[in-house]
Amino acid sequence: MARLVAEILATAPEQGRAQIIAWRSPVKELERLAQHDYVRSLRSILSYSDLRRVVSNAATVWPNLNHRQLNPITRSKFTRTALKMTQTLQVHFQASPYQGPEGMALRGFYVERRRRMLKRPIIYVNTAHQPGAVSSTFCHELGHHLTSRLFGAHREGVHFFFDADYAEHLNDPIELAADVLVSLAGYPEDIARQLFSAPWDWGLVARTGRLSAEVFGKVRKHAEAHLGIDFGANWPAHQRLNYLAGMIHYAKLRWALLAEYDL
Numbered sequence: 001m002a003r004l005v006a007e008i009l010a011t012a013p014e015q016g017r018a019q020i021i022a023w024r025s026p027v028k029e030l031e032r033l034a035q036h037d038y039v040r041s042l043r044s045i046l047s048y049s050d051l052r053r054v055v056s057n058a059a060t061v062w063p064n065l066n067h068r069q070l071n072p073i074t075r076s077k078f079t080r081t082a083l084k085m086t087q088t089l090q091v092h093f094q095a096s097p098y099q100g101p102e103g104m105a106l107r108g109f110y111v112e113r114r115r116r117m118l119k120r121p122i123i124y125v126n127t128a129h130q131p132g133a134v135s136s137t138f139c140h141e142l143g144h145h146l147t148s149r150l151f152g153a154h155r156e157g158v159h160f161f162f163d164a165d166y167a168e169h170l171n172d173p174i175e176l177a178a179d180v181l182v183s184l185a186g187y188p189e190d191i192a193r194q195l196f197s198a199p200w201d202w203g204l205v206a207r208t209g210r211l212s213a214e215v216f217g218k219v220r221k222h223a224e225a226h227l228g229i230d231f232g233a234n235w236p237a238h239q240r241l242n243y244l245a246g247m248i249h250y251a252k253l254r255w256a257l258l259a260e261y262d263l
């Protein structure tokens, strides 16, 4: 299995050529996400009944989803927890730092069993990232596993997760469903209601445009304190901007879930 993971990793630079270019200069991507209307995407990509099925499927293995805050965990505890969870779910799990010049562009991947004729699906997580990012990658890949039966099979059978690729997730129900679970894990309902309680014109078509400076500040504090994301100077500027893009993406998605589906 490790050989198959290595083979798939070897194809990542080719598969993700466009994403890696965006990852190198994430400012454009960041601006695109900041302006994007997440409610419109959510409504057109995942219906309320799809969403209910996604959440109730996930709740079978994740009973505290949307109820209890996911806390940052240490690297060793992460591997133990993830390993236990994936063994229960009959998923092959590999976590290792992905080296290489563009390695950090890749967060992880999920391989469907049915397309590759595998005994078990595969979750791979790139642990070269900081712990908060590693945990959210794991949530995303686990999200694929928990929701894959609800959607048609992916063309290639491999779902790559590239750091700069969030806008594409907004056009793809498979990716968006996995991201919904990351957002619910990172911002459970009571936290989401506190964070996104800014004045809102509920009477009009709900839109989530730009996060206000106040909400942005609160979200950032929450991400640093509770999700273990470090936006400090220890990381190269483009990497910090990519993490920031992820933070904006998951926060706005959470906001949209609250605004559109009261979840």
Ligand SMILES: [Zn+2]
Residues within 6 Å of the ligand: 140, 144, 159, 160, 161, 175, 178
């Ligand atoms: Zn994915």
